[in-house]
Amino acid sequence: MVTRKTATGHAVPRKASVPGPSRLQRDLAERLLMLFRSTGMPPGHRLTELALARQLNVSRTPVRGALAHLARLGIVESAEGKGFVLLRMPEGDSASQPELDDTADNKLIIAVARDRLNRQLPDQVSEADLMRHYGVSRQIVLRALATLLEAGIVARKPGYGWSFEALPHDLDAREESYRFRLLIEPSGLLEPGFRLDPIWAAQMREKHERALVEPWTETASIAFFAMNAGFHEGLALASGNRFIHLAVVQQTRLRRFSNYDWTYGIERVRVNCRQHLEILDRVEAGDMDVASLLMRRHITQSSLLRR
Numbered sequence: 426m427v428t429r430k431t432a433t434g435h436a437v438p439r440k441a442s443v444p445g446p447s448r449l450q451r452d453l454a455e456r457l458l459m460l461f462r463s464t465g466m467p468p469g470h471r472l473t474e475l476a477l478a479r480q481l482n483v484s485r486t487p488v489r490g491a492l493a494h495l496a497r498l499g500i501v502e503s504a505e506g507k508g509f510v511l512l513r514m515p516e517g518d519s520a521s522q523p524e525l526d527d528t529a530d531n532k533l534i535i536a537v538a539r540d541r542l543n544r545q546l547p548d549q550v551s552e553a554d555l556m557r558h559y560g561v562s563r564q565i566v567l568r569a570l571a572t573l574l575e576a577g578i579v580a581r582k583p584g585y586g587w588s589f590e591a592l593p594h595d596l597d598a599r600e601e602s603y604r605f606r607l608l609i610e611p612s613g614l615l616e617p618g619f620r621l622d623p624i625w626a627a628q629m630r631e632k633h634e635r636a637l638v639e640p641w642t643e644t645a646s647i648a649f650f651a652m653n654a655g656f657h658e659g660l661a662l663a664s665g666n667r668f669i670h671l672a673v674v675q676q677t678r679l680r681r682f683s684n685y686d687w688t689y690g691i692e693r694v695r696v697n698c699r700q701h702l703e704i705l706d707r708v709e710a711g712d713m714d715v716a717s718l719l720m721r722r723h724i725t726q727s728s729l730l731r732r
Contacts, residue, residue: 447568449575452651453491456481456658458500458515459625463662466511472501473508480667482674487575531644533561533569538685541589551586578682599683602676603728609672610657610724611717614708618665621708625659630705633698641694646687649694654681656701660708660720689730697727 460466460480472492474485481488492509495501501509536559540546546558555566570587573579579587613619632652639645654677661673687694700723707716 447572447575449487449572450490450494453487454494457491457495459622459659459662461511461514462622462624468511468513470511471504471508472511482671484577528644529565530568531647533559533565534572535644535646535685538682542683542686549582549586549588576681577678602679603724606676606724607721609669611721613661613664613666613669614713614717614720616664616666619663620665621663626705626709629656629659630702633702637695637698641691646685650681650684653697
């Protein structure tokens with residue numbers, strides 16, 4: 426046990442510092458709250474990492490971290506080795522908290538994304554390789570790798586080192602992805618079981634309106650992608666069709682890395698935000714046919730962007 430000495434020289438236990446949640450865990454915690462609300466989950470409902478990971482199409486590791494974050498907020502509690510139990514459904518965005526100072530981590534993640542997309546990093550790397558290549562400390566490298574591991578972008582090699590997951594980033598794969606999204610996302614808005622979560626809608630509107638006025642920084646692309654992905658995944662979840670939701674979540678995973686290295690400028694960010702808000706306006710008004718057409722236009726215009 427770590428101890429400290431008092432002024433009289435007596436040793437007393439030192440309170441261990443608990444690391445805060447990563448950005449991915451914070452984003453995932455918000456997605457879990459949205460899932461709980463959209464499915465009408467009552468207090469006392471038992472939650473398991475495996476079931477939630479399957480519903481959100483992510484690995485169990487970030488789900489575990491997100492549930493631990495919600496437990497610290499008093500929203501869920503551990504059920505003694507049998508998962509978690511939902512305690513209460515918060516009225517607002519209770520998973521949010523002041524942003525952590527992760528600028529150095531985000532800069533490294535963006536640099537790694539850019540170099541991988543430009544084929545300037547090999548398929549396998551070590552922590553020492555990244556430290557030398559980018560001139561950063563081991564702590565920053567480890568935190569960045571932990572984020573990439575949670576996102577399914579890297580994997581630990583047996584024994585030593587890290588390997589990048591093989592994700593399709595070529596032009597053909599990109600165009601196939603957009604054509605697939607055009608088949609899925611506009612249709613999701615027309616599903617008979619579509620039900621919008623008003624709390625999620627209000628939170629998403631506030632995030633987009635804030636993004637329209639905030640200055641663009643070097644590391645803003647990571648937060649922007651999280652907001653953008655949350656918008657598309659949230660509407661897919663609201664469709665009430667689990668297969669549409671799973672498909673959209675999978676597409677988010679495939680395009681996460683390429684979108685970290687945002688090369689389209691602040692004006693394209695604002696266009697995205699305005700188009701998202703326009704879609705949200707129509708959904709909240711119940712004009713689902715118009716919302717579906719606007720979603721089709723939005724995805725089509727995004728598919729025309731080139732680096």
